[in-house]
Amino acid sequence: MLASGDFSRRPGVGLKPQHVEEILADGKGVGWFEVHAENYMGAGGPPHAWLEKVRSCYPLSVHGVGLSIGGSGEIDRAHLARLKTVVDRYEPGLVSEHLAWSTHQGRYFNDLLAVPYTRETLQLVCEHVDEVQTALGRRILLENPATYVWHEESVFDEPAFIAEVLQRAGCGLLLDVNNVHVACTNHGWDSAEYIRQLPTAVGEVHLAGHAEDVGDDDRVVLIDAHDRRVSAEVWALFELAIEHTGRVPVLIEWDNDIPEWPVLAGEADLAAAVMDRSNTDRGARHVA
Amino acid sequence: MWHDRQQGWSDGLLNPQVVPVGIASDRFAIHRNNFALSLIELLRGTFPVVSALLGEDCFNTMARQFIRRDPPRSPVLIEYGRTFGRFLEAHELSDEVPYIADVARLEWARHEAFHAADTEPAGIAALAGIPADDLDELHLRVHPSVRLVYSRWPAVSIWHAHQEKGTPEALANLPAIAETALVVRPALDVEVRIIADQAAAFLAAVMKGNPLGRAIGAAMAEGPGDIAACLDGAFSSGAIAGIDFQSHEPGGR
16 A cells, blocks of 8 residues: 655655654654665665555655766666656655766775766766666656866766756756755855755755865865754755645655754744745735 | 776775875765775774774774775775675784684675565475485575585674674673574564584585485484484574575575
8 A cells, every 4th residue: 555645735754763663652643654666676674674664654655876877987777666666665755866976897885976067968967867867767857966176178067958858868857955055165156146046946955054174275165964963054945945846745854963853843844934934925925 | 087086086086095196085075984984984884792802993994904905895885894704714803803803704604694685584384294215315594594604713792692582791601612603584573593514414415405415414424413403403593595406506605
């Protein structure tokens, strides 16, 4: 039995093994869950047992981190087949991957690395997205990256590159608002302008916490750490983002220094409050 | 070309002396850290007792060396760490802590059992009603989670002492004996038990694809013992998933 459901009604959170028992006892109003596909590529055991249970009660999103869509090499067919197995088994309502690379010449770097935005990589990314969508038999969402390094050979700015990919490859956008804030801070871009430049065809929004560091030039560098609450700056940008996109599925990610279940569910409540407020404002304007 | 630029990044991630051309070294260091630290924590999650035995700093050093020597080759990190035991065995650290590689192998066996395919174990009643003449040629099908870990040291007792109900003080009084662990996950919990040489020889023979008669022969070659108890133990531990009358591929490891 799979739960069907509306991803946009209430925010979701990233599913963590240590929360499963509590979630099944009291979901605290969280609307849906997202898992990293790679964590469910084992043959069996407790991970599948708990995901089956959660899936029977909640809508699910499968988020891949290992396809290396921005890599210069071919998509790893074996890995794509594994992703298809997970997708076929759990029938998620949303499937997403990253505008990034993580594998080169058979080495996997367990990180989401920056892609240059050139004609060559545009072609490459579109071909890879197309291959993934064809293999899965469905549309995927592609997530904007949190980057620390800008490739000087780039000829597109990031929102323009993303818009081109969406249009040519026919995939949707997973708008990670924290990644926008991190990238814009690290590269000195205007985050509000970045959001305004993006296509409105957003299929999902991510929110997460980031860490702060200081670089050799004494400038602040933000790290996409997913290890704390969403920052005030990211909440403000989120308000702006949903003005831009309308009501879409929103997810809280928290992958390191994972808190108690009520703390994580509380972050989803905060997101819900922002969404409801924004919706009310919109409604009021439409009436006027 | 993007491929060549990517090669530069790849080299820089694997070798701390290399920074890709035109990239600020402090920014590139963020990726180098993400790569190393995320995998060190992943390995600590898979090898918690090795980490406890070595201490955090020493474990981090070992893990860092291992990651450089043998970086992941797949985005499925469930598979990463298979060779950590072999790496520790070859490391000079094993001169001082000779059992550390065996503890690592035991923790890896537990990790594999955790993720192994789900199958209902069979009870010894599966043998009921089979004519005695056919028993010798019968094949026991090993549960996919089964692993045998041999140690020349009391590595299994050392591991047990670090579990919730274990007492690290017990480590002071361990006899220096060899031990064999049977690792199996009959349902959702991974079980680790020390088994006798005879039971180990029996299961090892079954896992190699030998028919029951030959597996019993292998057990008896270990010396006198209760063969019925050996067979009963294999079933009651959940290590047997079924019986076949035809030969099959060796199962488990």
